[in-house]
Amino acid sequence: MISLKKYAFRQFKKIETRAHELNYLFWEFTTRCNLNCIHCGSDCAKDSAFKDMPLNDFLKAIDIIEDKAPNFTVVFTGGEPLLRNDLEQCGTELRRRGFRWSMVSNGQLYSQQRHYSLLNAGMGALTISLDGLEASHNWMRNNKNSFEKVLNAIELAASSMRLNFDVVTCVNQKNIKELGQIKDLLILKNVKAWRLFTIIPIGRAANNPDLQLTNKQFVELMDFIAEQRKTKNIDVKFSCEGYVGKYESLVRDSSFFCRAGINIGSVLIDGSISACPNIDRSFAQGNIYTDNFYEVWQNKFQPFRNRNWTKTGQCKSCREYKDCQGNGFHNWHGNKQNVLVCHHQKIEQGSA
Amino acid sequence: MKNNRIRNVLKGLSFTSAMFIFQACYGTPQDFGYDRLVEGQVTSETTGLPIKGIKVSVAGDNSYYVTTDDEGKFSFYSEKEENVLIGFEDIDGDENGAFRDLFKTVEDISESVYLEIALKDKL
Numbered sequence: 001m002i003s004l005k006k007y008a009f010r011q012f013k014k015i016e017t018r019a020h021e022l023n024y025l026f027w028e029f030t031t032r033c034n035l036n037c038i039h040c041g042s043d044c045a046k047d048s049a050f051k052d053m054p055l056n057d058f059l060k061a062i063d064i065i066e067d068k069a070p071n072f073t074v075v076f077t078g079g080e081p082l083l084r085n086d087l088e089q090c091g092t093e094l095r096r097r098g099f100r101w102s103m104v105s106n107g108q109l110y111s112q113q114r115h116y117s118l119l120n121a122g123m124g125a126l127t128i129s130l131d132g133l134e135a136s137h138n139w140m141r142n143n144k145n146s147f148e149k150v151l152n153a154i155e156l157a158a159s160s161m162r163l164n165f166d167v168v169t170c171v172n173q174k175n176i177k178e179l180g181q182i183k184d185l186l187i188l189k190n191v192k193a194w195r196l197f198t199i200i201p202i203g204r205a206a207n208n209p210d211l212q213l214t215n216k217q218f219v220e221l222m223d224f225i226a227e228q229r230k231t232k233n234i235d236v237k238f239s240c241e242g243y244v245g246k247y248e249s250l251v252r253d254s255s256f257f258c259r260a261g262i263n264i265g266s267v268l269i270d271g272s273i274s275a276c277p278n279i280d281r282s283f284a285q286g287n288i289y290t291d292n293f294y295e296v297w298q299n300k301f302q303p304f305r306n307r308n309w310t311k312t313g314q315c316k317s318c319r320e321y322k323d324c325q326g327n328g329f330h331n332w333h334g335n336k337q338n339v340l341v342c343h344h345q346k347i348e349q350g351s352a
Numbered sequence: 353m354k355n356n357r358i359r360n361v362l363k364g365l366s367f368t369s370a371m372f373i374f375q376a377c378y379g380t381p382q383d384f385g386y387d388r389l390v391e392g393q394v395t396s397e398t399t400g401l402p403i404k405g406i407k408v409s410v411a412g413d414n415s416y417y418v419t420t421d422d423e424g425k426f427s428f429y430s431e432k433e434e435n436v437l438i439g440f441e442d443i444d445g446d447e448n449g450a451f452r453d454l455f456k457t458v459e460d461i462s463e464s465v466y467l468e469i470a471l472k473d474k475l
Contacts, residue, residue: 024376075379095389095429102380116416120428124383162386162431168378193381241377264376276376328377 009255010322017262017305022297023069024259026266027058028277029087030079034108036142039170039205050269055090061267061288063097065297073125074101077277079269082109088121095122102126102164107153108146115156125164126157127195132175133182139174151189158190166193168239171221173210179224186234193235196225200241200278200341202333215350222347226250242331242343243324260329261285261304265297273297275304278330304329313338320344390458391427392467394420394440396449403451403471405444411437411455419443432461440469450474 030052033040062074074094081087081103094101102125103118110128118126131140134147141147157165167186169175175182179196186194198213198221205211213221222244228236229250238244238251240258248255260275268274272284273296283303286296303309310326315338318324324344326332331340375381394406402424409417410430418428430436436458442451451471458465 024379024382026376026379071382071385073380073382075376077378092427100383100385102383104378104380119387119416120418122387122389122429124385124387125380127380164381164384164386166381195375197377239377240375259376264379276378278378330377 006323009257013257016257016259020262020297020301020305021069022065022263022265023072024075024264025062025073026075026077026264026268026277027053028078028266028269029053029076029081029090030084031269032083033078033080033106034083035080035106035146037106037204038140038142038208039172039199039211040203052084053267053269053271055086055093057271057288058090058267059093059097061293062099064292064294066294068098072099074099076101076103078104080106080109082114088117091118091121091123100124104129105153106141106146107150110149110153110156112156115160119160119162123163127166127168128153128157129169130154130167130182130186131170131172133178133185136172136174136178140170140172154186154189154191158192165191166195166235167191168195168197170197170199170211171213172199173213173217176213176217176221179221183228183234183236191234193237195237195239196221197239197241198341200331202278202340213346215346217350218343218346219350222247222251240328242327242341243320245320245344245347247347248323256324258325258328261301267293275301276330280330280333280336283329283332309336310339312336314342314345315339318342318344385463386432387429388432388462389427389464390430390438390467391464392425392469394424394426394469394471396451397470397472400470403442403448405442405448406451406471407439407441407443409439409441411439432463434461435459438467440471442471442474 031050082105091101101123103123104127107128130150131137137147138144154167157163199205199211201212225236225238243256244251260279264275266274266277267288268277271287271289273286273288273293274284285300307325315321315326327339327342333340394403395401396403404420404422406420407417408426418426420426437455438458439455441453452474454471456467
């Protein structure tokens with residue numbers, strides 16, 4: 001018999017899905033990047049063939065949104081958003097229209113001057129990636145100076161009381177033994193929140209064994225996060241990348257709920273309308289250059305809002321399906337006949 | 353309204369904190385709105401004309417400021433706190449006229465504030 005808590009959360013998810021209130025919109029602001037990382041969290045491909053999307057094109061798409069949700073946030077992502085000199089102008093225009101905005105950055109160009117100009121333009125939240133101590137971070141970034149620069153960026157961001165700022169770390173073979181030291185470093189830099197990911201095997205990460213954790217290591221990671229959450233000096237959590245069974249209440253603030261296409265949308269570099277940028281691009285639901293963005297959000301997105309189609313492959317007979325619903329949407333790539341990563345299975349096998 | 357009530361009850365029963373706000377996997381946390389827009393215009397008390405080049409800042413934070421434009425206008429986001437002291441300082445000497453500094457306390461914590469500032473001539 002399922003617990004009341006589980007039952008209530010399932011019903012809560014149904015109501016949220018039915019309402020599908022858009023309140024979190026990625027804007028793939030540029031695909032240019034100043035680094036060439038071994039792994040890339042946005043689309044796992046370095047492709048600067050696309051021109052940056054002009055501000056007016058994006059504004060035309062979102063100006064038609066009706067009944068905007070409170071705290072509606074536009075998240076600038078890339079590529080590296082700081083490569084665009086009109087970032088502050090774009091942010092200011094969004095604030096003028098009643099949107100909030102935030103940014104995901106590698107921190108390489110995050111100088112003090114830029115920090116202040118971004119705050120002046122109303123940036124309210126920021127995420128910076130730190131993938132290890134000096135050697136492992138620089139290895140991942142393919143750049144021997146990136147650690148020093150990112151630490152400088154983290155110090156600046158953490159100094160602001162008004163920014164909702166967190167650091168993200170992709171856990172891999174090179175940094176899994178460093179997690180305790182990374183945590184100490186972040187506390188020393190006054191960081192209040194730290195989010196940990198694993199890397200799904202797509203793009204450049206597909207054939208690099210250094211980027212994947214074994215099942216046992218994944219369990220180690222869950223145990224590490226659960227343990228750190230008992231101490232209150234920094235808010236450590238596992239990302240929303242997947243369903244983690246018995247660790248659900250131990251590693252996050254809330255149970256797993258992939259909100260892609262339910263509350264999260266995106267406008268990608270070519271104008272495609274989708275959800276998180278790391279989702280297979282074949283799931284695009286329209287394009288801002290040919291479709292009405294808000295109509296697409298309201299009336300399409302069926303594969304996101306009814307996930308019964310994910311009851312295939314190993315998910316078909318899974319006992320956890322009602323709580324997992326096919327795991328994070330970004331785990332469905334290629335022919336979509338099976339989930340790419342099953343975190344729950346990793347835990348079962350890694351705990352054996 | 354009814355749906356919202358049901359939603360909140362279910363949220364509570366599932367121990368999802370009322371304060372919980374999600375964030376996407378590769379996204380940022382959500383902005384809680386800890387800032388507010390401070391904008392306005394600076395003019396000369398004597399002539400009524402706009403003054404360019406006045407430094408506008410939250411007092412005590414010298415590294416963080418904007419300067420007024422040709423129309424004497426300024427705009428920036430600052431911490432949403434009570435009793436924030438905004439400074440208006442003539443930092444360009446006689447270039448756009450010479451004016452006495454002025455500090456204005458913004459008492460409330462509204463989402464935005466518009467300030468009309470008239471500076472006295474420097475004696």
